[in-house]
Amino acid sequence: MKQDIIKKFTKGQIHFCGGVCFEGRSCALLFVPESGTSLLISHEYAEHLRNGEYPDELLGKMLSRGMAFLTGESQLPDHSKSIEPNFFLIDMTQFCNFSCKYCLRSPEITGKRLSKQKLDEILDYIIDTCRSNHYTHISIQPWGGEPLLEFENVMYIHQKMKDSGIQVNISLETNGSLITPEVAEKLTEANISVGISIDGPREIHDAQRLTNSGKPTFEEVTSGIACLQKAGMRNIGSISVITKDSLKELEKILDFFVKQYPDMGIKLNPMHSPGRETARKMALEPEDMPEFAGRLIKKVTDLYKKGYVVRESRTSTLLRNLLCRSDSDLCHSMGCRGGRCMVIFDQKGDVYPCEMVDYPEEKITNIADHRDLKKEIEKAAEKNLYFKEKTSEKCRDCLWRYYCRGGCTSAVMYQNGKNAEINKEGCSLNCAMYQSLIELIVDDPELAFCIMEGREYPGKRMEE
Amino acid sequence: MVVYDKNNIRNMYLSPYLKFAWDETGVTVYQIVFCRALRIEAKREKLEIFFTYLKQGITMDRLQTEIRKLLPKADPNLFLTQCIRNGVIE
Structure with a gap:
């Protein structure tokens, strides 16, 4: 698989924020790590991009996917930190x-x-x-x-x-x-x-x-x-x-x-x-x-190639992140949203982020106080260790940062009791999975779509 | 999902970044990249035909014709502009 950096550029009123073009046997995938969005294109279009040519029709599709912006338009909204306990x-x-x-x-x-x-x-x-x-x-x-x-x-x-x-x-x-x-x-x-x-x-x-x-x-x-x-x-x-x-x-x-x-x-x-x-x-x-x-x-x-689903x-899930940027997975679509979207009630009515019932210092509120849960999470997000952003030099340039954001917070806390580091196992797993899945997409997109959607692969050859 | 090449790049497609919330009078389409919502009111069976065309890819002219047939209450140009501006159609 070939991998080229496509630098940021401006053409007329359109600004492209930079990305990576992965090219395989069947097609190429233009990927923007900043927004986690992608576009599948032919070898011909990939060649255009490598040569610094940006056909108008391609720019139109890039605009629609938030990979490029018109002058004066604001950046994409980031919902990873929104508090929606559901x-x-x-x-x-x-x-x-x-x-x-x-x-x-x-x-x-x-x-x-x-x-x-x-x-x-x-x-x-x-x-x-x-x-x-x-x-x-x-x-x-x-x-x-x-x-x-x-x-x-x-x-x-x-x-x-x-x-x-x-x-x-x-x-x-x-x-x-x-x-x-x-x-x-x-x-x-x-x-x-x-x-x-x-x-x-x-x-x-x-x-x-x-x-x-x-x-x-x-x-x-x-x-x-x-x-x-x-x-x-x-x-x-x-x-x-x-x-x-x-x-x-x-x-x-x-x-x-x-x-x-x-x-x-x-x-x-x-x-x-x-x-x-x-x-x-x-x-x-x-x-x-x-x-x-x-x-x-x-x-x-x-x-799948043998005919199984x-x-x-x-x-x-990871294919869906790459191709449809699904935001439905609370753990893997845009970093850990435990605490912000997922909370746990213990047997005393105390509320904690994710599964952290065994960590009293992470308590958000108690139901007997009848306080608004969203507001209590907002307060906890200011002071509790659980909500502190995981930081690593590695993440800044990582291609998969939109989806991973340092991985599972609970896993880090179970391991070392603090949330200053990234989840190393999750990081390593995400890096390996995304790189291999992109290779699969650009080599055999139909197979990738079948796996993503859980349907039979038309190119199957049944096992004898 | 579509791989864009010179034969299909001028066609209009349904964005892959959508979530649909159906109800009795139509559908609310959420575009998850731009965090925008577009409300379309029509019978579900007609809307499903409309979305099927868009999944397969359709020329702009044909799309306008289909909108006139399937969604007669909508102004085709205005409706398409809204769909494109909100990232529902690309």
Whole structure:
């Protein structure tokens, strides 16, 4: 892949702010790191740009995408710092019937669950926040521990929010072991999205996810998935933690999902925030990330070429960032928006950014104070460490700065308790992923579009 | 998604940077780069045909003809100017 810098220029009233042109076998991609926008062009147009020629018709398209400006026009608005709390996590319980080797929550934190009365107060506070800010559509995620230990309260959230008239997407991330046919039917009927923690085939899963008494859990988890499928639930997701050990089996993990659960979404979380000292050796390090990215993209493209549709979220989200600049992913589309868009309620009614319930110094407010959430976040953003911008010399010239902005804040704080540094693992992963995905786009744009949209690749050749 | 070359660069396309919020009387189109919103009121089936043309790419002349057919209440020139200025059509 060829890579050229296209310097800033002015033609008539049009100003181009500078960018990079990547050129591959099929086409070229003009990319502006400042705005995170891009334009796919033919080799001929790429040649024009390299020679300092700017055809008018191309400039028109660049204007439409915010890659160029007319004299007197202002810069593009930046919404990465806007405060719009619309994703609410509720810490339902600290109990869990599993004891996964890499869990972020400390094993000594046990015995605390959210009371029905406090849940009611939290939901009232969320409803008030929505009404005073005119939010018509929000997301709530009952969190834990294992949230299905509080199944009745989960269904209560559904009912109370339904009665409020506010459109709510309720999603759960669960170990799946408590999903019975009855639970599955109720979750499906309530249209609650479910993501199941499953690390891949039996031997990989059972090496990492165990019960509190140390027993394997694959059987219980897959039985829970079967119940959801039987109940007719659509869009079941999977969440798999990739550790140093399971990275060796990455291809096997992807094969397992596309062949055993072809309709299931796949979310691979490379482990890089060891909560427990004993788990430190399991975490991927920054230098492991290029390998993870390279093998992930290669395997996903190979599977598409064989006729499979792989619903893997990281490749599709990052492609969407590059080609449509989607702002829908709170973690990966324009840096971390935890705290500004996503907050968590703990069992005392304290509100924290992202998942930071175990960090008392990061508290934003308490629901009993009945203060306006947006204003309280604004105040917290002025003083709390969590909201401080992550800085690094490296970021200034990084091509992917629009999307990454130093990566996951919670991961940095879990690792070193302070938020002055960038998330090195996230940085390394983003750099490797974006570079490889651009190569894919300019070599085979149709394949890239299929992966982004999760549809079958027309150039497939079926596996024998 | 489109790769622009000399054969299609003069065609009009739907911007990739859009979000749609449908309701009973039409659609609000949000352009996420410029943070602008454009309200279009018409029956959903007609608007979907309109957007399909734009996804495939359409000449300016043909687009004006289609607007007259699909959105008879709209002034085609004014409507197109609004769409282009707000980054909905490129």
